[in-house]
Amino acid sequence: MKKIDSAYCEALVKLLREKGLKTAAAESLTGGMVSELITSVSGASEILECGICSYSNRIKHQLLGVSENTLETFTEYSIQTAVEMAEGIRKLSGADIGVSTTGIAGPGGGTDEKPVGTVYIGISSKRGCTAQEFRFEGDRQSVRQQTAQKALSFIIEEAEKL
Numbered sequence: 001m002k003k004i005d006s007a008y009c010e011a012l013v014k015l016l017r018e019k020g021l022k023t024a025a026a027e028s029l030t031g032g033m034v035s036e037l038i039t040s041v042s043g044a045s046e047i048l049e050c051g052i053c054s055y056s057n058r059i060k061h062q063l064l065g066v067s068e069n070t071l072e073t074f075t076e077y078s079i080q081t082a083v084e085m086a087e088g089i090r091k092l093s094g095a096d097i098g099v100s101t102t103g104i105a106g107p108g109g110g111t112d113e114k115p116v117g118t119v120y121i122g123i124s125s126k127r128g129c130t131a132q133e134f135r136f137e138g139d140r141q142s143v144r145q146q147t148a149q150k151a152l153s154f155i156i157e158e159a160e161k162l
Contacts (some may be wrong), residue, residue: 004149009041012152015159016047016097023155024049024093026064026085028076028102029119031055033148049093054085064088077103079120082131086122090129097158098124099151100131105143119147123154125162 016023025034025048035051038044052063057076060066065088066081074080082100090098099122106116117138122131136146 004037004145004152006040008149008152009037012156012159013038013041013044013047015156017043019159019162021096021159021162022047022049022094023097023099023159024089024095025051025151026054026060026089026098026100026122027051028053028055028060028085028100029105030101030144030148030151033144034099034101034151037148037152049095050089052089052092060085060088064092077114077118077120079122079131079133082120082122083124083129084122086124086131087129090124096125096162097155098122098129099155100124101147101151103134103143103147105140105147107140117143119143119150121147121151121154123158125158127158127161 032053038048054060066084070080085100086098103119110116117136119134136143
């Protein structure tokens with residue numbers, strides 16, 4: 001996958017700034033990539049409240065409020081976890097839009113049910129909270145980049161509805 005176009009990131013920052021909206025990211029799979037892409041744009045400080053790399057389940061639970069039951073029942077690689085992460089980061093930060101990423105980037109960790117490239121992205125706003133599952137192809141870096149790009153598109157789509 002090619003690198004994410006900087007104009008796309010600039011458009012996100014411009015849209016949120018124009019609408020007076022703020023966002024925050026809870027990242028596991030992407031390890032801060034979503035926040036890095038946003039902060040690569042001048043003026044990002046006006047729209048990004050925070051980014052948390054919540055790689056461990058302990059941080060997902062203690063900081064973002066993902067329930068232990070969710071983590072035990074559905075695992076950290078699930079729609080349920082992505083929803084709770086997105087909601088948790090929005091509440092923690094006070095942002096208008098919370099986004100989350102979790103999944104299996106590989107090369108190990110996949111199963112028959114959830115192979116490498118299985119990704120969950122959550123989005124939360126005053127309109128509610130939802131998440132979607134994706135299956136991305138490629139190596140670890142490619143899966144992470146595709147996830148970050150999709151997360152950015154989720155933020156843009158949600159901002160357009162607010």
